[in-house]
Amino acid sequence: MKIICIGRNYIEHAKEMKNTIPEEPIFFMKHESCIVKNNRPFFYPDFSKEIHHEVEIVIKISRLGKKIEKSFAYRYYHEIGIGIDFTARDLQEKARQKGLPWEIAKAFDHSAPISRFIPKQEFPDINEISFHLDINGRTVQKAKIKEMIFSVDELISYVSGFITLKTGDLVFTGTPSGVGPVKIGDHLEAYIEEQKMLDFFVR
Numbered sequence: 386m387k388i389i390c391i392g393r394n395y396i397e398h399a400k401e402m403k404n405t406i407p408e409e410p411i412f413f414m415k416h417e418s419c420i421v422k423n424n425r426p427f428f429y430p431d432f433s434k435e436i437h438h439e440v441e442i443v444i445k446i447s448r449l450g451k452k453i454e455k456s457f458a459y460r461y462y463h464e465i466g467i468g469i470d471f472t473a474r475d476l477q478e479k480a481r482q483k484g485l486p487w488e489i490a491k492a493f494d495h496s497a498p499i500s501r502f503i504p505k506q507e508f509p510d511i512n513e514i515s516f517h518l519d520i521n522g523r524t525v526q527k528a529k530i531k532e533m534i535f536s537v538d539e540l541i542s543y544v545s546g547f548i549t550l551k552t553g554d555l556v557f558t559g560t561p562s563g564v565g566p567v568k569i570g571d572h573l574e575a576y577i578e579e580q581k582m583l584d585f586f587v588r
Contacts, residue, residue: 387554388415388497389544390441390470394533394559401562410535410543413488415470415557419497426588427498429569433473433490438567439560440518440526440575443468444537445502446554453545458538461550464502467516467575467582470557471496474566499555500575500582508578511537519574520567528561535559 392411393399399406421427429436443466450461470491477490508514517527530537540558544550567573567587575583 386417387548387551388417388419388557389548389554390415390491390557391535391540391559394535394540395528395561396532396534397562398560398564399534401564407534410540412544413491415492415497418494419492421495421498421585424583424585425498426586427469427471427495427567427573428588429567430473430493430495432493433475435473435475436567437472437474437564438518438520438525438573439470439472439564440516441468441470441557441560442466442514442516442530442537442577443499443502444541444556444558446541446550446556447552449549449551450541450545451549453542453550455538455542458541461541461545462537462556463505465505465511465514465577466500466502467577468497468499468555468557469518469573469575469583470560471498471567472564497557498573498583498585500577503577503580514577516575516577518563519576521572525565526561526563530558532561533559
């Protein structure tokens with residue numbers, strides 16, 4: 386099982402990170418050991434002093450696919466969830482300054498808490514789905530899927546041109562603006578529409 390993460394897929398987030406708006410999708414990988422399920426706590430790692438939250442809609446791939454046309458992409462996923470792409474921002478910045486890959490800042494163990502998955506058929510229009518993240522009872526990130534620069538179908542088509550997608554693979558579709566640091570003791574709650582999907586603490 387692979388975890389494919391899309392970067393800079395919301396205009397306001399790209400701006401807040403002082404990045405250019407991408408002309409085609411940007412993606413990187415996380416690993417199976419990144420996943421945290423069942424609302425277990427996220428344990429703050431000892432190698433970073435600046436862990437940031439990035440809430441994202443997550444798509445679960447439902448069938449094998451390679452070089453999928455955009456018009457057929459909807460056939461390759463039937464469920465959606467929500468996840469947090471935890472990022473060691475200090476390690477990421479250090480790697481960027483040296484011109485190095487920054488997988489160390491994104492793909493460390495337990496950096497991807499994910500929710501349960503729900504059928505996309507529960508929603509009349511997937512593009513109208515809203516989602517948000519609350520920390521300690523305050524909303525810090527909020528968006529609708531239609532605000533993505535590249536739609537879910539575009540992402541599946543693009544990524545599958547480079548990487549074969551397999552049943553059970555996960556696609557983190559990008560985070561909206563409002564990313565920021567978490568600290569030990571924080572309570573994170575993530576929602577799709579008004580349905581609470583994640584509810585865990587930083588320890």
